Amino acid sequence: MSGSRRIVIAGAGIGGLTAALALAERGFSVCIHEKAERLQEVGAGLQLSPNASRVLIGLGLGPRLAGVATRPEAVSIMTARSGGEVSRLPFAASDTASYWVMHRADLQAALLAAVQDHSQIELQLAHPFSGFSIADDGSVEIPGEAPGLALIGADGVRSQVRQLLFPAVQPTFSGQVAWRGSIENSRLPCAFPPRRVQLWMGPRAHLVAYPMSSGEQVNVVVIMPGRLDDADSSATKIADHFRASRWPAPALALIGAVAEWRRWPLSTLPDGGVWNAGPVALLGDAAHAMLPFAAQGAGMAIEDAAVLAQCLADAAREPETVPAALARYAALRAPRVGRVQRTARQSGQIYHLQGPMALARDLAMRALGAPALQARQNWIYDWVP
Numbered sequence: 001m002s003g004s005r006r007i008v009i010a011g012a013g014i015g016g017l018t019a020a021l022a023l024a025e026r027g028f029s030v031c032i033h034e035k036a037e038r039l040q041e042v043g044a045g046l047q048l049s050p051n052a053s054r055v056l057i058g059l060g061l062g063p064r065l066a067g068v069a070t071r072p073e074a075v076s077i078m079t080a081r082s083g084g085e086v087s088r089l090p091f092a093a094s095d096t097a098s099y100w101v102m103h104r105a106d107l108q109a110a111l112l113a114a115v116q117d118h119s120q121i122e123l124q125l126a127h128p129f130s131g132f133s134i135a136d137d138g139s140v141e142i143p144g145e146a147p148g149l150a151l152i153g154a155d156g157v158r159s160q161v162r163q164l165l166f167p168a169v170q171p172t173f174s175g176q177v178a179w180r181g182s183i184e185n186s187r188l189p190c191a192f193p194p195r196r197v198q199l200w201m202g203p204r205a206h207l208v209a210y211p212m213s214s215g216e217q218v219n220v221v222v223i224m225p226g227r228l229d230d231a232d233s234s235a236t237k238i239a240d241h242f243r244a245s246r247w248p249a250p251a252l253a254l255i256g257a258v259a260e261w262r263r264w265p266l267s268t269l270p271d272g273g274v275w276n277a278g279p280v281a282l283l284g285d286a287a288h289a290m291l292p293f294a295a296q297g298a299g300m301a302i303e304d305a306a307v308l309a310q311c312l313a314d315a316a317r318e319p320e321t322v323p324a325a326l327a328r329y330a331a332l333r334a335p336r337v338g339r340v341q342r343t344a345r346q347s348g349q350i351y352h353l354q355g356p357m358a359l360a361r362d363l364a365m366r367a368l369g370a371p372a373l374q375a376r377q378n379w380i381y382d383w384v385p
Contacts, residue, residue, distance in 0.1 A: 005029055005317055006148040008140065010129035010161050012039055014104070015284030015301030016154030017111035021059045022309035024120040031145065032121065035128035039112055044180045044262070045212040045219025046104045047197070050097035051383035052299035055306045057097060058385065061110055068106035070211045071098050073195045077365065077373075080202030081358050083248030086365045089374045099381075101197065103212045103219070107298075129153075129160050132280065138319035140279050150312065150322050151280045154301070157267055159286035165277045171267035171289055176348070177226030178266055178292065179238055181258030182217045189253035192218050201361070203245045203354040206293075209254055220258050223293075223348070228265050266291055272338035275330030279322040283308060288337045293351065294344040296380065300337055306385035307332050340380065 005028050009016045012034035020030045048056070048069075056065065074090045091099040115121050132142050132151050139147040153161025157171050185192075192198075194215055200207040205224040212219045224241050239255055273288030275281060284301030308329050315325035353361050365373060 006031065006146060007150050007152060007312070008033065008142055008145065008148045009152045009154055011153065011155035011159075011284075011286070012036070012112075012123060012125075013154060013156065013284065013301075014107060014111065014298050015286075015305060016152070017108070017115055018055070018059070018302050019152055019154060019283055019305035019308060020115055020121050020123075021111070021118065022055075022305045023312065024118050025059065026309045026313035028120070028149075028309075028312065030121045031148070032115070032123045033127045033129045033142075034123065034125050037126045039108060039125070040105065044104045045182070045210060045221070046102055046107060046298055047210070047295040048100040048102070048107075048302075049295065049299055049377075050099060050381045052302040053100050054097035054383075055302050055385055058306075059114070061114060064110040064113065065100070065102070065107070068110070068214055069098075069100040069102045070195065070215055072101055072197050072210060075197040075199055076193070078198055078200045078251070079358070079362050080200055080245070080247045080251060081362060083250065086201075086362050087368075087370050087373055089370050101210045101212055101219070103217070104298075106213065129155060131164065134278060135319075138279060138322065149279065149317070149319060150326065152283055152308065153280065153286045154283045155286055157269070157285040157289040159282065161280065162274065162282055162286050165280055165282070166274050169269065169274050171269055173228045174266045174268055174291060175225060176223055176266045176291075177230075178264040179222040179224070179261045180264065181220050181261045182212070183220060183254070183257045183259075184217055185215075187257055187259075188218060189257045190250060199351075200247075200251050201351040201353075201358070202242075202247055202251075203358065204352050205242065205245065206348075206351040207242075207251055207254065218254075220254055221292075222255060222261075223266075223351075226263075226265065268341070271341045272334045273330075273341075275334065276323075276326040279319065279326065281308065281326040281329060287333075288341065290337075290341040291344040291348055293347040294340055294380070296340050296344065299380075300340060303336075303383065303385070304333055310385065336383070343380075 140151045197210040208221045269289045283304045311329040315321040
């Protein structure tokens with residue numbers, strides 16, 4: 001690899017792999033450091049709206065994902081208060097991008113295959129990030145490695161790169177926990193619409209369900225209050241919480257059909273994110289971990305990757321130009337990411353309303369109608385890199 005055009009990425013998650021592909025397509029050589037011995041994602045689905053799928057299609061991943069992604073026809077907004085549908089928002093099909101739902105493992109496998117096929121990308125597994133220093137010429141030096149133009153921290157909410165850049169910035173636990181599980185179609189307790197996302201709103205909690213794995217499974221995500229240090233993932237505990245709030249039978253049946261739950265405490269970083277210092281920048285959850293209530297966590301990381309690659313490609317290929325390019329990346333991303341973070345937080349507050357406020361919410365959604373509700377998402381979905 002040429003050191004003068006070399007970028008080092010810490011982390012081989014969705015954001016890191018996408019960034020590697022986007023940078024390699026712009027003519028950079030890329031080295032990815034990943035502490036895991038092998039890449040695997042288990043037990044979790046993923047929603048990708050057109051702002052994200054548009055980037056992946058542009059990187060040539062459309063054919064790889066066509067067989068594993070499901071294009072839902074609509075999202076049904078359900079209310080635990082009445083047990084019925086408040087609104088149904090159709091997804092518009094597009095020739096250039098679509099709303100996809102899939103298993104995280106399927107997306108990661110497609111990204112990994114593309115990375116392994118690219119001659120300008122080196123993936124080093126079982127190779128944890130070990131720190132960095134800045135050379136006199138402005139390049140980034142990592143122990144045991146050739147110097148690079150830049151270091152990109154795509155290493156998640158507990159980012160080691162962020163800890164070195166901004167030690168005072170620590171993730172804040174939200175007081176909420178996401179429980180994720182899946183149901184094989186043969187075990188579904190009732191008919192589930194094969195091409196629909198269900199969003200159930202209820203008192204102090206909500207539930208999302210949608211097809212994944214080429215429609216062979218239904219992904220179920222439950223959001224409810226929890227403690228950071230509570231490791232109890234029993235199905236009984238989750239079901240008891242929803243029964244105590246008198247959720248309707250269809251929602252309880254979905255929860256009861258999940259054989260194994262996986263627990264994710266939800267932590268966040270400050271609105272607008274933290275981004276760069278000199279030739280080092282952050283991406284995805286490392287920069288702007290957010291609540292998942294707008295289904296944009298992965299989408300924002302994918303957008304980050306596209307903008308980062310463009311900003312670096314627009315700069316001259318010399319170390320002294322990199323800090324300005326990364327500062328431009330931060331300036332372009334921070335306002336949009338901050339707005340998405342606020343939108344996600346506000347959505348959660350709306351989903352979790354109780355009593356008369358929940359009734360008022362349901363009446364307002366019905367009065368607005370599906371087109372007006374759907375239009376509120378256009379500023380997210382219409383983004384083009």
